[in-house]
Structures are given as structure tokens and as C-alpha cells.
Amino acid sequence: MAGGDAKGRGTWASGIGFILAAAGSAVGLGNIWRFPYITAENGGGAFVLLYLGCIALVGLPIMIAEIMIGRSTQKSTVSAFRQLAGKKSPWVSLGWIGVLCGYLILSFYAVVAGWALHYVVRSVTGALAGKSADQLQAAFTQLSTDGGQSILALVVFMALTMAMVMGGVEKGLERWARILMPALLLMLVGLLVYSFTLSGFGEAFRFVFGFHAHDLTGAGVLEALGHSFFTLSLGMGAMLTYGSYLRRDTDIVGNSIAIAVLDTVIALLACLVIFPITFTAGIETAQGPGLVFISLPIAFSKMAGGSILATVFFALLSFAALTSTISMLEVATSYFIDERGWSRHKATLVSGSAITLLGIPSALTGATVFFGSGMKERFGRDWFSLVSDFSSNILLPLGGFGIALFVAWKVGDRLRHDEFLAGSSFGKFYRLWLGVLRFFVPIAVALVFLKAIGINIF
Numbered sequence: 001m002a003g004g005d006a007k008g009r010g011t012w013a014s015g016i017g018f019i020l021a022a023a024g025s026a027v028g029l030g031n032i033w034r035f036p037y038i039t040a041e042n043g044g045g046a047f048v049l050l051y052l053g054c055i056a057l058v059g060l061p062i063m064i065a066e067i068m069i070g071r072s073t074q075k076s077t078v079s080a081f082r083q084l085a086g087k088k089s090p091w092v093s094l095g096w097i098g099v100l101c102g103y104l105i106l107s108f109y110a111v112v113a114g115w116a117l118h119y120v121v122r123s124v125t126g127a128l129a130g131k132s133a134d135q136l137q138a139a140f141t142q143l144s145t146d147g148g149q150s151i152l153a154l155v156v157f158m159a160l161t162m163a164m165v166m167g168g169v170e171k172g173l174e175r176w177a178r179i180l181m182p183a184l185l186l187m188l189v190g191l192l193v194y195s196f197t198l199s200g201f202g203e204a205f206r207f208v209f210g211f212h213a214h215d216l217t218g219a220g221v222l223e224a225l226g227h228s229f230f231t232l233s234l235g236m237g238a239m240l241t242y243g244s245y246l247r248r249d250t251d252i253v254g255n256s257i258a259i260a261v262l263d264t265v266i267a268l269l270a271c272l273v274i275f276p277i278t279f280t281a282g283i284e285t286a287q288g289p290g291l292v293f294i295s296l297p298i299a300f301s302k303m304a305g306g307s308i309l310a311t312v313f314f315a316l317l318s319f320a321a322l323t324s325t326i327s328m329l330e331v332a333t334s335y336f337i338d339e340r341g342w343s344r345h346k347a348t349l350v351s352g353s354a355i356t357l358l359g360i361p362s363a364l365t366g367a368t369v370f371f372g373s374g375m376k377e378r379f380g381r382d383w384f385s386l387v388s389d390f391s392s393n394i395l396l397p398l399g400g401f402g403i404a405l406f407v408a409w410k411v412g413d414r415l416r417h418d419e420f421l422a423g424s425s426f427g428k429f430y431r432l433w434l435g436v437l438r439f440f441v442p443i444a445v446a447l448v449f450l451k452a453i454g455i456n457i458f
């Protein structure tokens, strides 16, 4: 089937293309880099269960709402709110939050993605092989303190992202999702089979799925909830924008369930790949963000065929990141296309370059220049964590909160009902969904938001 709608914005050529692209947006560093280390920090089992609850009861209802706004308007985020709420309505600020988030999140995310790519090169060239734990720790520190390397990796990663977004919906976003996502799944399954043969698999399995209620804290609850936004790409209009390229008869509910399930399964599988490796090698897992860049290379260095395993793992991480960075850049790009009438080429080039520049201070974060540790010494906070905390802990929950309220209370019942039912066999859940979106979701998200700004209810 040919893509392209009347206004030439583009549409997904196939149903599976949309699912792969949206799941590609959802599956990213959040699943493979962040989820395993926050699971380790929160003691495993009970945290995982709680996280599943957050995905089902908060993430999924918001995802349905977000895609609905996009599909019904066939517009990118700012224009969509203008169309539904009125040109000057305060609700339009939800669209602006999305575009701002696209810039901010991508600016630091692409730095970490660049590190992943850099580790592919290191693995292929054997630079990680035969090194001691201290040397590998130093190798990571060196990457984050050597601004030049970090910036180069950022520029390369952003250039790849821009090249793909320039291809448009069908020939860019969809085509690359169709290539990268199956490759990612294949690599994940390959690594899983390997991890399964390791002696630490049983222990890792019990760690991830065993129920250790005593490890659960109020902060863990909020962390699980906050992460469910980030990992499902919610609150910033990425799902909204992808929804705007959907055909009218697509089943939004069924697709959202498929995307959320894929995202969750991949996060859990990532844990079942990573923990058996670190447990078998007898390495401390509660290391925070260093888990995949320090602990894993240490484990790989102790294993036969470690360089190959490392290459596959970091390629997997880079692929996952790439399908996510594409969706963030698409939010910024589609704004300029829809609102300013720019060509896709120009919109991608301008946004992509601006985001790359914005990412440079984050790439320098470990360096001693002003934006790096110089800034930390002066202001007590480095640029990287300033941007990442503000965008993912404050703006995303704020955006998600607004989207839930908007669809639950502001949008007319007719539109909401029609969008929910189109092509769907889940019609009987409409009331349930609306009830959850009206009452449960706003309260839960408000708690996360209050915690982010320092007001702790638990």
C-alpha cells in the first residue's frame, strides 16, 4: 500500500510498520541501560512487579490518550492542541512542553547513545579485551572526561538520526524501524540464549522475579512510576506525533497494548541478559549508571568470546537508542513542518543541529571545563543532570498529567469514544479506561511530580 495522505504529511505504509516504529521509540536506553540499574538499586522482584502495575494502570491509559490526539487531528503536537482546544488556549502549552522536551531529552540522550556507539568500536577493535577491572573503570571515566571523544560520538549519533528522519515517515521512520527492531530482537535473543547457559542465570532469575517486599520503599514506587513515562516515550508528544501518521481505521487500543507489552518484555529480557553475566562474574550490580558501561565490560573481559559478546551487546544498545532518538527528533521536526511550513529537509537540519549544539555541554559533563565539573563545582550540579532531571522528572510527568486531563475532561465524549472504538475489539473497556484516566492517573502522576519538585508524600 502506498503511504501519503491528502496533505502530503505521510502515513505508515502498514500496521506492523507503526507498531515497530512506536515500539522502537519506546524501547531504548530506558529499557537496556536504565531499567536494569534502577531494578538493581531497588532490590529487584517487588520493584519489577510494581513497575508492571505502573505500565498497565498509568502508562497504557496515557498512551491510548496520546495516540488518540494525534490520530484525530492528523497534526504534530503544537498544531494538534491548537486544533482541539483553540488557537490561544492554555492547553497548547502541552504542545510546547513536547517540543521543548524533544530538544532537551535528545540533547543528553544522544550523548549516552554516542557512548554506546563508541563502545561498539572499542569492542570490535578489542580495546576492552584483557583489561583489569580498574582499567575498564578508567576507560569509561576517560570517555566521559575526554570532551573531544564524547563530542565526536554525539555528532556521529546525531548525524545518523538526522539522516533517518530526513527520509520521512515511510522511507525514514518506518523503514529503519523495520530493519533495526528485528535486528535488535535477534541480538537480544542470541544474548539471552548465552546468558541462559551461565551458572548465574538462576540467581539472576530469582533476583528479577522473586518477590522481596522488604526492599520496596516509597521512593521506589515513585521511581517505577516516573520510569514508566520515560520508557513508553509518554508526555512529550512522541506517541502523539507517531499517531498522527495513522490511518483512521487503526485499532489504537490494541496497538497500544502491543507496544507496551513489547517494551516491557524487552526491559525484562535485558535484565535476564545482564544480571546472569554480572552475577556469574561475581560483580557488584548496584552501581547505578555504570552498570552497562563498567560492570558489563568487566564481566565480558573475564569470558571466552567476550569481545564478540560485547560487540553484540553494544550494537543492540545503539540500535535501541537510534529508534528512540529518531522519534524525539521527529517531534521537533514535525513542529516546523506543520506550523512553519518548512520542508522536512530544512526542519530536520535546523532542529538536529541545534540539538547537537545543546548536547555539547552534556558531552563535556565529566570534563573540567565550565559546563563540566567546573559547573558542578560552582553550582553544585552539572549540566547533564540538570537537563536530564528537569526534562525527564519534571517536564515528562507534567506533559503526561496534562494529556490525561485534556483527554479525560476537555475533549468531547464523541471524539474520544469514536477514536477508542475505531477498528477496535476493546470497546467494552471504554468506561474503565476513561475512569482510570479521569481519577487514578492524575493522582498517581501528581505524586511523582510533587516528589520531583521536592515535596514527598510518602
Ligand code: PHE
Pocket (backbone or CB within 6 Å): 025, 026, 027, 028, 029, 030, 031, 105, 230, 231, 232, 233, 234, 236, 238, 324, 325, 327, 328
Ligand atoms: N522511551 C525511550 C527509552 O526508553 C526514551 C524516550 C523518551 C523516547 C521520550 C522518546 C520520547 O529509552
